[in-house]
Amino acid sequence: MTFANIEYFFLLLLLIPYILWYVLKNKKKEPTLLVSDTTAYRYAPKSYKNHLIHAPFILRLFTFVMVIIILARPQTSNSWKNTQVEGIDIMLAVDVSTSMLAEDLKPNRLEAAKQVASEFIAGRPNDNIGLTIFAAEAFTQCPMTTDHAVLLNLFHGIKTDMAQRGMIQDGTAVGMGIANAVSRLKDSKAKSKVIILLTDGTNNAGDISPLTAAEIAKSFGIRVYTIGVGTNGLAPYPMPVAGGVQYLNVPVEIDTKTLAAIAGKTDGEFYRATDNKKLEDVYKDIDKLEKTKLNVKQYSKRYEAYALFAWLAAVALLLEILLRMTILKKIP
Structure with a gap:
């Protein structure tokens, strides 16, 4: 597989400040529920939601990567040589x-x-x-x-x-x-x-x-x-x-x-x-x-191969929206 616009991969560098912002943002978050003593909750089982808390962020990163790959125009070729x-x-x-x-x-x-x-x-x-x-x-x-x-x-x-x-x-x-x-x-x-x-x-x-x-x-x-x-x-x-x-x-x-x-x-x-x-x-x-x-005489015909990445980006985006609107929905 080759890429017609390989320079778009430089956009992946934008993920670095985005990930740093997300980490720092979550460190500064205040708890939404204040209690005087957390002893009673020390041994309480964790909900599956605790494991999904960062899933929307990971899905958004994945979508961003897929979009960049699409912009780079992945191509396959059907070639032969005489x-x-x-x-x-x-x-x-x-x-x-x-x-x-x-x-x-x-x-x-x-x-x-x-x-x-x-x-x-x-x-x-x-x-x-x-x-x-x-x-x-x-x-x-x-x-x-x-x-x-x-x-x-x-x-x-x-x-x-x-x-x-x-x-x-x-x-x-x-x-x-x-x-x-x-x-x-x-x-x-x-x-x-x-x-x-x-x-x-x-x-x-x-x-x-x-x-x-x-x-x-x-x-x-x-x-x-x-x-x-x-x-x-x-x-x-x-x-x-x-x-x-x-x-x-x-x-x-x-x-x-x-x-x-x-x-x-x-x-x-x-x-x-x-x-x-x-x-x-x-x-x-x-x-x-x-x-x-x-x-050697070589003939090569290139085919656009972005469809798979577009589908992956769409599925990841829909999953993120679904998670945010259902089990990870925030109450103002």
């Missing part, structure tokens, strides 16, 4: 194959990637960001949006065992992941278009090769930043067995050559993230991309 974004459109392409269950990053590769990417998204509130997930096939989990609350909700909904439970065919189709992200970016009018691809393996599925997908991305002016996530050597992998989980040390096989070639072909960068800290550093480095510029 935001034209010129800058970066980003698609996150995240590998969700079963190998992302490996726990060389904590708690595992996918959960670590989700946590760091969420912080990245939160740090770029004005960018259009979408999410592609892929294993042996790829699909869009969330199209590009500036509503990052929805994006993060869908992002956190990705489970580490999607491929394991058959929700998506297992494998690593890097080319399909890039192609799906490109399909979301190709018609974008943004100044910069970026794909951030995160995987922990070698392309072994899909109908499009990674380098072919990179050529398609390049033709649309899309830069691809590739991240190979996973330690060097062996990584602990949880293998379900009867009655629990058994950990096996499996070799880490990341096709760094292909990932570097994808990044080089599209003027992006290739990164290796061997632990949680290095993964954070990767996203911080990518975050140095050109920031979004916004042109």
